[in-house]
Amino acid sequence: TEILRLTDVGKRYGNVHALRGVSLSVRQGEITCVLGDNGAGKSTLIKIIAGLHQHSEGTVQVNGEEVRFGSPRESLERGIATVYQDLALVPLMSIWRNFFLGAELRTGVGPLKRLDVKRMVAIADEELTKMGIAVPDLERPVGALSGGQRQCIAIARAIYFGAKVLILDEPTAALGVKQSGVVLKYVAKARDAGLGVIFITHNPHHAYLVGNHFVILNRGNVSLDMARSQITLDR
Ligand code: ADP
Ligand code: ADP
Numbered sequence: 001t002e003i004l005r006l007t008d009v010g011k012r013y014g015n016v017h018a019l020r021g022v023s024l025s026v027r028q029g030e031i032t033c034v035l036g037d038n039g040a041g042k043s044t045l046i047k048i049i050a051g052l053h054q055h056s057e058g059t060v061q062v063n064g065e066e067v068r069f070g071s072p073r074e075s076l077e078r079g080i081a082t083v084y085q086d087l088a089l090v091p092l093m094s095i096w097r098n099f100f101l102g103a104e105l106r107t108g109v110g111p112l113k114r115l116d117v118k119r120m121v122a123i124a125d126e127e128l129t130k131m132g133i134a135v136p137d138l139e140r141p142v143g144a145l146s147g148g149q150r151q152c153i154a155i156a157r158a159i160y161f162g163a164k165v166l167i168l169d170e171p172t173a174a175l176g177v178k179q180s181g182v183v184l185k186y187v188a189k190a191r192d193a194g195l196g197v198i199f200i201t202h203n204p205h206h207a208y209l210v211g212n213h214f215v216i217l218n219r220g221n222v223s224l225d226m227a228r229s230q231i232t233l234d235r
Pocket of ligand 2: 043052
């Protein structure tokens with residue numbers, strides 16, 4: 001089932017028409033890849049979905065219901081978690097604290113406030129282990145981990161706090177081949193857990209490794225939109 005749909009979405013910044021007529025959707029258990037060069041409108045698209053900017057044209061729907069987010073909190077409350085490339089975690093803060101960072105923003109986690117530190121460390125440990133990214137010492141600053149591990153932790157955190165849709169902002173852009181592999185595997189895991197994923201990337205190869213659906217943005221327009229089944233190497 002479709003979780004998030006944009007229909008003919010446009011965005012103007014004054015005279016700049018950063019997006020126009022953009023339609024795309026993401027379904028449960030699927031990854032929609034959005035590719036595009038610098039200036040194509042990828043950040044603008046993320047900001048609209050994440051509640052940082054409002055669209056000027058068209059409609060955004062979550063589970064079939066039209067929404068217009070006035071803040072990141074409103075987007076989160078609809079189960080949309082955005083994992084930004086650099087801002088995902090606070091480097092000097094411990095791994096477990098990062099795991100709970102922003103928890104108060106999410107709905108339904110009130111009781112967390114009454115949890116003690118030991119309990120929170122235990123939960124973080126259990127969740128990360130369950131998701132296949134066990135980290136030996138959760139008291140270490142998150143900045144000590146590799147870029148790939150940090151992305152995975154940010155994704156694991158979003159899943160734990162109930163995200164239904166993940167918006168990934170170039171999660172492999174700053175990573176090498178091996179770390180990219182770690183993150184891509186993890187993104188596939190989130191998909192297999194039933195989340196809908198919008199995977200923003202410059203990298204067609206990374207998109208092809210995990211994507212179910214591909215949308216190319218070109219100067220604010222969708223220049224290509226195709227399903228995986230439409231891509232074939234056969235003649
Ligand atoms: P991408 O993330 O794909 O590089 P952006 O969404 O950042 O693309 O930008 C799309 C277009 O909108 C670009 O032409 C950019 O200069 C313009 N733009 C982005 N943000 C603003 C803004 N706040 N004010 C004016 N123009 C903007
Ligand atoms: P933020 O929400 O982070 O404050 P903006 O929406 O102001 O960001 O800008 C988003 C991106 O668009 C930034 O990367 C910025 O460099 C670029 N941008 C901002 N203002 C303009 C502009 N007037 N013209 C072109 N690009 C811009």
